Each structure stands twice: as C-alpha cells, then as structure tokens.
Amino acid sequence: MKTYKKADFPVANVRRFLEPGPVVLVSSAHKGQRNIMTMGWHMVMMQEPSLVGCFLWDQNDSYEMVRRSKECVINVPTVDLVRAVIGIGNSHGSEVDKFEQFGLTAVEATKVGAPLIAECYASFECKLVDTSAVKRFSLFVFEVVKAHVATSPRYPTTVHYRGDGVFMVSGRNVSYRRLFKPENL
Amino acid sequence: MKTYKKADFPVANVRRFLEPGPVVLVSSAHKGQRNIMTMGWHMVMMQEPSLVGCFLWDQNDSYEMVRRSKECVINVPTVDLVRAVIGIGNSHGSEVDKFEQFGLTAVEATKVGAPLIAECYASFECKLVDTSAVKRFSLFVFEVVKAHVATSPRYPTTVHYRGDGVFMVSGRNVSYRRLFKPENL
Structure with missing residues (x-):
C-alpha cells in the first residue's frame, strides 16, 4: 500500500x-504489545496547547493500552485505506498484530512509544493530559506534541462515518x- | 433561501x-433574546441517551444564553448557507438579530425554547445535561431530545472547516x- 512522505507540521x-x-486510526503500545483502533468520536478542544478529546470505548483493547501508557498516535487515513479502517473496527481481541494483519507499516515516533502508521496521510503524537471525564464519558483529552503531515497532496481525501456502514468521502x-x-480565521 | 421539509427522526x-x-449553527434563546453561533468543535459522546459534546467559547454571546437557558438547537446547514455560516461566525455582539440579518427563518421547537432554523437540513433540540467540564475545557454536554431531519435529499451536502478560511465540502x-x-454497524 501507498505510504506518504511526511514533514513536521505545527x-x-x-x-x-x-x-x-x-x-x-489510533495506534498505541504498552509493554511490548501494540494495537490500532478505528475511532470516529473526537473533537478539537484547544489550539495552543493543541488539545484533542477522544471517546475510547472501555470494551476496546486499546482503552487499557492508552490509559496505562498515557500515550497514543492519532493517524488520519485516506479513502484507499477504507477496508483496513473497517477491518480494524471489526477486530476485537489483541491476539493478532493489526499492523501485520492489515498490511500497515509501523514507524517509530519521536516523542511517544506508540508507532506512527506510514500509510496514513498524517500522524499526531499525543500525550494523555486529562482523564477527569473518562469515568463519566469515556472522554480522554490528549495534547498533540508532535505532528507529521504528508507534503502532498495539500489536503487528504478522508472518510467520515455516518453509521450503518455508510461513509461520506x-x-x-x-x-x-x-x-x-482576520481575527476569526 | 431554500427551506427543507422535515420529519421526526430517531x-x-x-x-x-x-x-x-x-x-x-447553534441557536439559543433566553429572556426574549435569541442568538445563533457558528460551531465546528463538537463530538458524538453516546447514542442512547443521545449525547453531544460542544465547545462553546466563553467570549461568545451564545455562551451565557446557553448556560442560563440550559437549552439550544444544533442545526446542520448545507453548503448553500456557507455565507451565512461565515457571517454569523464574524458577528460578535448580540445587538443585531442574526435571523433577520442573515435571512434565516426561526421556527418554534417542540421541547426547548430555542428556535429551529428552517433553512438548515436538520435541527436537533438539545437540553444541557452536564457542565462538569465547562470550566476546564468549555465543554458543554447536551442530550438531543428531539430531532427534525429533511425528508430529501437522503444526505446533506455539508461544510467542514479546516481553519484559515478553507472549508471541505x-x-x-x-x-x-x-x-x-453486524454488531459494529
């Protein structure tokens, strides 16, 4: 599968x-294990520092891996990866290595232990900074500490989930x- | 401007x-005043009950109106409304009525005091159910208590903000x- 040449990004x-x-796709690693999960429930919460809120389902294997390692990488896949996106969403259980199973390439990150996914358009290295809303809403708040973004094309063609198996491209x-x-840009 | 014929939606x-x-577009009302704000930072947080998390900037006039009335309507505009979306985002100050200024039609809601916007594809009546993350993250959690969705077309053509004045359609x-x-649909 196609990988993207990336550069540092603010x-x-x-x-x-x-x-x-x-x-x-959220990648994580803890004590020699690694995992990937598909995630659609997230929001920007602040720009400086760069905060992102994510819903992680407590039945997902990645939940404990992220909670314990306090790190993850948020990767932005493009439409060519839609079958991997769905396949990873279908997979429960950490007994299989999802990188191998779905033909994805793990690349070492700079500031976190979780791996980047080379086939994704962008990868954002994240540190878990707030868990005060985890119990009530499964809401993890991450700070993006390092961003890698493809140098071309200018914008990715992404997939956006509508539920019921339907994606908006x-x-x-x-x-x-x-x-x-100007002050609202 | 075009209005959509809508039906109840789960x-x-x-x-x-x-x-x-x-x-x-978030519409709100309190003590005889009404307002609209443009919002891009939101996430689904649960399906049953139907919870949505929204970042409301404390410098926005809608912030106090929503906080005090404990209600709002989340309206989904289509691309034909992009100039209103930007114009409302540019407007600060509650001295003008944004419905009049931007040619939008207020329709009475069923379960909340805030008005629906007739020109939007969908309108979701919301009750504020949790403010525990407001101080830290300006995160308001709403429950959608009534949904109105256009009967046609099947999916709206929406605008998605990238920052810096750029929208993805x-x-x-x-x-x-x-x-x-099946269990993952």
Missing part, C-alpha cells in the same frame, strides 16, 4: 485535518478567506 | 449527521455495509 494547526471530522476544498474577519 | 441516530463533522456517500460485522 501542532497548533492539526485542526486542519481533525476538525473536518474524519475517521482516524471528503469532497472539494474551497477557500472563503476573503469573507472572514 | 434521536439515537443523529450521529449520521454529526459524526461526519460538519460545521453547525462533503462528497459522495458510500455504503460498505457488507464489510461490517
């Missing part, structure tokens, strides 16, 4: 890829910059 | 329109239902 700007709402990107008050 | 399924990550919708384990 962590305060990761909203460009997360705020549109794509399904993401991202369409065209249009700048309305001239209509914005 | 509140547990509003994820179909929110999980893909569109920019939404939603593209095609594809069913991969056959690849899912």
